Amino acid sequence: xxxxxxxxxxxxxxxxxxxxxxxxxxxxxxxxxxxxxxxxxxxxxxxxxxxxxxxxxxxxxxxxxxxxxxxxxxxxxxxxxxxxxxxxxxxxxxxxxxxxxxxxxxxxxxxxxxxxxxxxxxxxxxxxxxxxxxxxxxxxxxxxxxxxxxxxxxxxxxxxxxxxxxxxxxxxxxxxxxxxxxxxxxxxxxxxxxxxxxxxxxxxxxxxxxxxxxxxxxxxxxxxxxxxxxxxxxxxxxxxxxxxxxxxxxxxxxxxxxxxxxxxxxxxxxxxxxxxxxxxxxxxxxxxxxxxxxxxxxxxxxxxxxxxxxxxxxxxxxxxxxxxxxxxxxxxxxxxxxxxxxxxxxxxxxxxxxxxxxxxxxxxxxxxxxxxxxxxxxxxxxxxxxxxxxxxxxxxxxxxxxxxxxxxxxxxxxxxxxxxxxxxxxxxxxxxxxxxxxxxxxxxxxxxxxxxxxxxxxxxxxxxxxxxxx
Amino acid sequence: xxxxxxxxxxxxxxxxxxxxxxxxxxxxxxxxxxxxxxxxxxxxxxxxxxxxxxxxxxxxxxxxxxxxxxxxxxxxxxxxxxxxxxxxxxxxxxxxxxxxxxxxxxxxxxxxxxxxxxxxxxxxxxxxxxxxxxxxxxxxxxxxxxxxxxxxxxxxxxxxxxxxxxxxxxxxxxxxxxxxxxxxxxxxxxxxxxxxxxxxxxxxxxxxxxxxxxxxxxxxxxxxxxxxxxxxxxxxxxxxxxxxxxxxxxxxxxxxxxxxxxxxxxxxxxxxxxxxxxxxxxxxxxxxxxxxxxxxxxxxxxxxxxxxxxxxxxxxxxxxxxxxxxxxxxxxxxxxxxxxxxxxxxxxxxxxxxxxxxxxxxxxxxxxxxxxxxxxxxxxxxxxxxxxxxxxxxxxxxxxxxxxxxxxxxxxxxxxxxxxxxxxxxxxxxxxxxxxx
Numbered sequence: 001x002x003x004x005x006x007x008x009x010x011x012x013x014x015x016x017x018x019x020x021x022x023x024x025x026x027x028x029x030x031x032x033x034x035x036x037x038x039x040x041x042x043x044x045x046x047x048x049x050x051x052x053x054x055x056x057x058x059x060x061x062x063x064x065x066x067x068x069x070x071x072x073x074x075x076x077x078x079x080x081x082x083x084x085x086x087x088x089x090x091x092x093x094x095x096x097x098x099x100x101x102x103x104x105x106x107x108x109x110x111x112x113x114x115x116x117x118x119x120x121x122x123x124x125x126x127x128x129x130x131x132x133x134x135x136x137x138x139x140x141x142x143x144x145x146x147x148x149x150x151x152x153x154x155x156x157x158x159x160x161x162x163x164x165x166x167x168x169x170x171x172x173x174x175x176x177x178x179x180x181x182x183x184x185x186x187x188x189x190x191x192x193x194x195x196x197x198x199x200x201x202x203x204x205x206x207x208x209x210x211x212x213x214x215x216x217x218x219x220x221x222x223x224x225x226x227x228x229x230x231x232x233x234x235x236x237x238x239x240x241x242x243x244x245x246x247x248x249x250x251x252x253x254x255x256x257x258x259x260x261x262x263x264x265x266x267x268x269x270x271x272x273x274x275x276x277x278x279x280x281x282x283x284x285x286x287x288x289x290x291x292x293x294x295x296x297x298x299x300x301x302x303x304x305x306x307x308x309x310x311x312x313x314x315x316x317x318x319x320x321x322x323x324x325x326x327x328x329x330x331x332x333x334x335x336x337x338x339x340x341x342x343x344x345x346x347x348x349x350x351x352x353x354x355x356x357x358x359x360x361x362x363x364x365x366x367x368x369x370x371x372x373x374x375x376x377x378x379x380x381x382x383x384x385x386x387x388x389x390x391x392x393x394x395x396x397x398x399x400x401x402x403x404x405x406x407x408x409x410x411x412x413x414x415x416x417x418x419x420x421x422x423x424x425x426x427x428x429x430x431x432x433x434x435x436x437x438x439x440x441x442x443x444x445x446x447x448x449x450x451x452x453x454x455x456x457x458x459x460x461x462x463x464x465x466x467x468x469x470x
Numbered sequence: 471x472x473x474x475x476x477x478x479x480x481x482x483x484x485x486x487x488x489x490x491x492x493x494x495x496x497x498x499x500x501x502x503x504x505x506x507x508x509x510x511x512x513x514x515x516x517x518x519x520x521x522x523x524x525x526x527x528x529x530x531x532x533x534x535x536x537x538x539x540x541x542x543x544x545x546x547x548x549x550x551x552x553x554x555x556x557x558x559x560x561x562x563x564x565x566x567x568x569x570x571x572x573x574x575x576x577x578x579x580x581x582x583x584x585x586x587x588x589x590x591x592x593x594x595x596x597x598x599x600x601x602x603x604x605x606x607x608x609x610x611x612x613x614x615x616x617x618x619x620x621x622x623x624x625x626x627x628x629x630x631x632x633x634x635x636x637x638x639x640x641x642x643x644x645x646x647x648x649x650x651x652x653x654x655x656x657x658x659x660x661x662x663x664x665x666x667x668x669x670x671x672x673x674x675x676x677x678x679x680x681x682x683x684x685x686x687x688x689x690x691x692x693x694x695x696x697x698x699x700x701x702x703x704x705x706x707x708x709x710x711x712x713x714x715x716x717x718x719x720x721x722x723x724x725x726x727x728x729x730x731x732x733x734x735x736x737x738x739x740x741x742x743x744x745x746x747x748x749x750x751x752x753x754x755x756x757x758x759x760x761x762x763x764x765x766x767x768x769x770x771x772x773x774x775x776x777x778x779x780x781x782x783x784x785x786x787x788x789x790x791x792x793x794x795x796x797x798x799x800x801x802x803x804x805x806x807x808x809x810x811x812x813x814x815x816x817x818x819x820x821x822x823x824x825x826x827x828x829x830x831x832x833x834x835x836x837x838x839x840x841x842x843x844x845x846x847x848x849x850x851x852x853x854x855x856x857x858x859x860x861x862x863x864x865x866x867x868x869x870x871x872x873x874x875x876x877x878x879x880x881x882x883x884x885x886x887x888x889x890x891x892x893x894x895x896x897x898x899x900x901x902x903x904x905x906x907x
Contacts, residue, residue: 038712045532064511067515143715261606262505266608388823394858396905420858
């Protein structure tokens with residue numbers, strides 16, 4: 001791979017210039033993105049990108065420098081710049097990394113249907129076919145937009161402790177917006193699907209079925225939707241809602257860099273402090289995990305961007321705060337080991353603490369069993385508007401597809417059910433967790449400059465008791 | 471580098487492209503991130519690459535050429551990809567040059583700056599002097615040079631160099647303030663002002679109490695109003711309108727804000743968003759988006775302008791038109807007068823996480839962060855926390871009653887994504903909600 005040898009050169013040169021630790025990450029990404037707006041292919045975006053990022057510790061300071069000019073002179077310049085700036089940081093307390101194992105390995109994600117073997121016109125054709133099926137529904141749909149992208153990422157990671165990790169990771173993503181109108185009214189949806197692997201993704205993700213089902217549901221909500229009930233009642237949430245709650249009100253607040261204040265000015269802090277480890281935030285049936293090793297999930301990886309082996313992390317276990325997400329820097333600060341959560345969007349960004357595939361761990365309830373116990377409530381299958389404050393305490397999820405439940409039966413669609421709730425109130429109300437588990441993909445935003453990174457959110461259907469809805 | 475842009479365009483035309491735009495750019499920028507009152511990391515970027523936009527048989531393809539020693543191969547590859555693509559039946563061409571541009575203006579002291587740690591500590595110390603215990607943020611020195619050439623006779627150069635500092639100060643776990651400082655002139659960069667601002671808001675925000683739900687009059691700090699102005703400008707892109715991601719469909723000539731509101735897109739203004747030309751090489755201009763509350767135009771490139779039977783507004787971006795620099799026309803109120811006018815309201819200083827239930831109606835919510843203050847009879851009487859602004863974008867701007875004379879340049883992370891010049895504002899009957907516990 002071009003640039004691979006420069007990773008060793010960069011690390012050796014950094015050490016010779018006084019770095020106490022050095023790592024270099026060379027990335028080569030190749031991909032395409034298709035934007036299909038109202039049936040017209042607006043543009044095809046093709047990219048082939050490579051460069052090298054160098055991160056070093058020197059004089060107690062940390063610096064990162066990157067270049068896409070893959071020659072020794074420019075890499076030397078990047079290292080010199082990093083050394084100078086790290087030493088100039090003038091920190092009171094030196095930055096250090098916790099010791100981790102030296103790893104020499106090679107990992108890759110298999111593709112059943114290799115992306116490279118699928119011609120561009122076929123990829124476009126596959127997307128157009130989905131759009132045509134949508135048009136065939138003959139709904140009043142003034143706007144529909146699909147963005148489909150794939151990229152293949154080859155990385156070489158080398159550090160001054162002797163690690164050398166090569167990887168290959170192909171990814172496919174499809175997100176779309178649909179608008180259905182009728183009698184001066186409109187319903188909209190945004191969905192996002194992702195896959196690590198090959199072009200089998202479209203079948204495996206059941207893209208066609210999901211898009212059609214979503215459009216029909218928009219129409220049904222528009223035609224039959226009634227005002228959502230207000231007050232305290234039982235709520236059954238679908239996987240999209242349990243997934244986004246996992247990400248927003250568990251994954252983010254357990255990121256150790258937030259807890260330590262490093263993201264304070266941008267992505268914010270956390271209601272969790274280091275002393276809160278073991279404290280209760282949910283009911284005993286709640287386990288929320290983050291797992292980079294889930295096969296085919298969009299955020300799959302075997303080793304993180306600091307060369308640490310990936311593993312499943314139990315963030316909330318039995319309703320208790322159980323584990324934080326760490327890189328080597330935060331682990332050193334909090335006296336623990338990294339759990340392999342360091343990631344960067346590309347060679348030109350520092351690796352920071354990130355979630356991967358975050359979800360509520362399924363249990364053994366059937367959907368019907370959960371409904372049986374509900375006399376009066378709402379089934380919120382999916383959401384549209386959502387947000388949460390920067391300490392991850394006040395979350396809001398507004399129903400996209402939701403139904404009234406009466407005496408254990410799903411009745412009719414209700415519109416814009418609002419769940420606005422604190423994090424512990426949400427997780428403490430959960431009394432039943434289903435056995436179904438589904439994922440959606442998303443862009444997780446963090447860091448400065450913003451690194452919008454692939455992430456998956458998922459979960460089973462869950463039942464929440466006696467919770468306030470509007 | 472000018473030659474390189476021309477060479478890329480010539481190669482594309484030789485290979486049969488009807489239209490081609492090449493933007494060769496060089497970046498030499500660095501950033502310092504800090505938290506807990508000290509520097510966490512310095513990031514440096516040195517890049518040289520080209521963005522290429524080609525059209526062959528109405529098939530539109532875009533790419534980045536990262537290895538400029540292999541231009542021929544890269545252009546050949548992208549033209550081959552175009553053959554496999556589909557026709558964009560809505561494609562309407564690129565602007566016809568050549569054009570004349572405003573003079574190039576760059577402060578050499580910004581370009582030659584190699585270390586920004588003094589700026590960081592100046593801001594941090596100013597915040598600490600106001601009573602802050604903890605600060606975090608980032609400093610940027612940006613320097614990017616662009617060489618643009620098109621198959622329609624455009625040859626243009628721009629250099630965009632500026633300084634930026636963002637700082638959040640905390641006096642306690644739930645008491646914080648935010649300050650921003652931007653400059654295109656070295657001598658005008660005053661990071662300590664941002665530190666003071668952040669520290670002052672944080673110091674005022676002591677002992678916050680859980681806020682109330684209801685309708686309140688609201689005084690918006692420029693950083694907050696900048697986010698709302700950004701939403702107006704981004705949603706006014708013709709691309710957003712066609713994709714159903716805007717409340718502005720079929721609203722040209724209609725009232726979308728109060729009479730007090732005039733909003734421009736103006737990349738000619740001297741700010742971080744200043745550009746000499748858009749992505750097609752059309753010279754930047756001042757475009758009135760909203761005049762006294764009436765929507766005057768969408769933002770266009772040449773293609774979308776043809777669809778809407780109008781002319782480009784010089785807002786061409788890579789995919790569709792984008793706002794370049796948002797300017798909310800100041801009003802004639804003093805800041806103190808806005809407070810005096812606020813009898814039963816809330817003063818909000820920053821926000822984040824703006825999300826829509828329905829883009830076509832503008833129903834949304836956003837979460838105030840940093841200092842949130844209860845105002846009664848013109849006086850701050852307490853500090854709030856844990857509230858959400860839940861309203862409608864057009865309703866919010868319809869209810870803007872007054873704008874200050876004082877205006878500030880703001881840009882912050884994803885919330886004020888487009889560099890903006892924004893005053894303080896007073897709006898009436900804005901919705902607030904809060905979480906169930």
